[in-house]
Amino acid sequence: MNLGIYIHIPFCKSKCSYCDFLSFVPKSEDEKNKYVDYIIKEINLYSKLYGKRCVDSIYFGGGTPSLIGTKNVNRIMGAIYNGFNVSNDSENILEINPGTTGDNLYKEIYKTGINRASLGLQTSDDEIIKSLNRTSSFNDFLKAVDELKASGIKNISADLMLSLPGNTEEQELKDAKMLSELGINHISAYSLIVHENTPIYEEIKNKKLILPSEENERKSYHDLSKYLAELGYERYEISNFAKTGFESRHNKKYWNLEEYLAFGIGAAAFIECERRKNFSNLKYYYEALDRNALPYRVEYVLDLNDKMSEYSFLNIRTKDGISLEKFKEKFDEEFFKVFDLKKHFDSGLLKLENAHVILTEKGMDLSNLVEVDLLL
Numbered sequence: 001m002n003l004g005i006y007i008h009i010p011f012c013k014s015k016c017s018y019c020d021f022l023s024f025v026p027k028s029e030d031e032k033n034k035y036v037d038y039i040i041k042e043i044n045l046y047s048k049l050y051g052k053r054c055v056d057s058i059y060f061g062g063g064t065p066s067l068i069g070t071k072n073v074n075r076i077m078g079a080i081y082n083g084f085n086v087s088n089d090s091e092n093i094l095e096i097n098p099g100t101t102g103d104n105l106y107k108e109i110y111k112t113g114i115n116r117a118s119l120g121l122q123t124s125d126d127e128i129i130k131s132l133n134r135t136s137s138f139n140d141f142l143k144a145v146d147e148l149k150a151s152g153i154k155n156i157s158a159d160l161m162l163s164l165p166g167n168t169e170e171q172e173l174k175d176a177k178m179l180s181e182l183g184i185n186h187i188s189a190y191s192l193i194v195h196e197n198t199p200i201y202e203e204i205k206n207k208k209l210i211l212p213s214e215e216n217e218r219k220s221y222h223d224l225s226k227y228l229a230e231l232g233y234e235r236y237e238i239s240n241f242a243k244t245g246f247e248s249r250h251n252k253k254y255w256n257l258e259e260y261l262a263f264g265i266g267a268a269a270f271i272e273c274e275r276r277k278n279f280s281n282l283k284y285y286y287e288a289l290d291r292n293a294l295p296y297r298v299e300y301v302l303d304l305n306d307k308m309s310e311y312s313f314l315n316i317r318t319k320d321g322i323s324l325e326k327f328k329e330k331f332d333e334e335f336f337k338v339f340d341l342k343k344h345f346d347s348g349l350l351k352l353e354n355a356h357v358i359l360t361e362k363g364m365d366l367s368n369l370v371e372v373d374l375l376l
Helices: 029-050 065-083 105-112 126-131 138-151 169-181 199-205 214-230 249-255 282-290 304-315 324-331 342-346 361-365 367-372
Strands: 003-009 054-062 085-096 116-122 156-162 186-191 234-237 240-242 260-263 268-271 274-278 296-301 350-353 356-359
Touching: 003 029, 003 065, 003 249, 029 065, 029 260, 029 282, 054 065, 054 249, 065 085, 065 105, 085 249, 105 138, 116 138, 138 156, 156 169, 156 214, 169 186, 169 214, 186 214, 214 234, 214 361, 249 260, 249 304, 260 274, 304 324, 342 350, 356 361, 361 367
Parallel strands: 003 054, 003 260, 054 085, 085 116, 116 156, 156 186
Antiparallel strands: 186 240, 234 240, 260 268, 268 274, 274 296, 350 356
């Protein structure tokens, strides 16, 4: 089975008010370069263990990966290509915040081996963007799309965040149409999630910002999903929409319980039935690599029940749902002997279609109720 690779870049120009990810503002260019030096050390260590495995997806996430610049992206890509058997058609993705790039990133990024870009838009309303403490503007986004296409990268994904304070459903639909007209192939659309340890939580708690009702949030999601379908995007997972042939290979690895390595602080991997998590403390991460030790801890080892559960509650979110045949092939178990989901079929959350267990439209809204019963 092919491997995926995830690289975590924790640097951001500023911290978005809703962000709960492991990220921080770097003090200098030297700090970025040093971090990349250590990522390359980690890649080299892993290549001795798994270098013969075929890699068919590479994903730079963060943080703001584009902030490290073209030279550092190129250094990391070079280390991966030197250490691993990377397939000729590997999907190589870089997350980009359009307002945080320099050194001709868009013009040069294609030369590093990146062939897919994921742009953080959230909304085209600059006032809302400012309220979230994001550094980019709508014009930055438009410029990024133009320059990426000119560089040779035409496989572009964009994020839309629904139910933002101050936004409207009408604006969300306009944004979807705009993305389609720009030739964006993939759209991730998801609602704002408010975490307690973020600035936006306090603003909402103190009623400085007002979130839409749950009913309005669901309506926005339904209407956007329907509109994106009219524009030619297929919802292949609850929050992901793509034109034919532009689904994310890397995302599918997560959902199908395929193996992937992860480099950088706090990065999570799945390999040899283990869920691994790299040290989140930069000091400990560096010290481990200085000892030529892999900088992770094993969070847990998946047994058969864990594998069946994870495979099922991740796949149930996709358009194809859970294939009864693939489940049997993968685990040598009959799906309905393992899971009792009768109440969800009776209540209209699930349907059986071509030997696949699939969420209905109603089930897409209430998927968490089904996912709970897929835990063993």
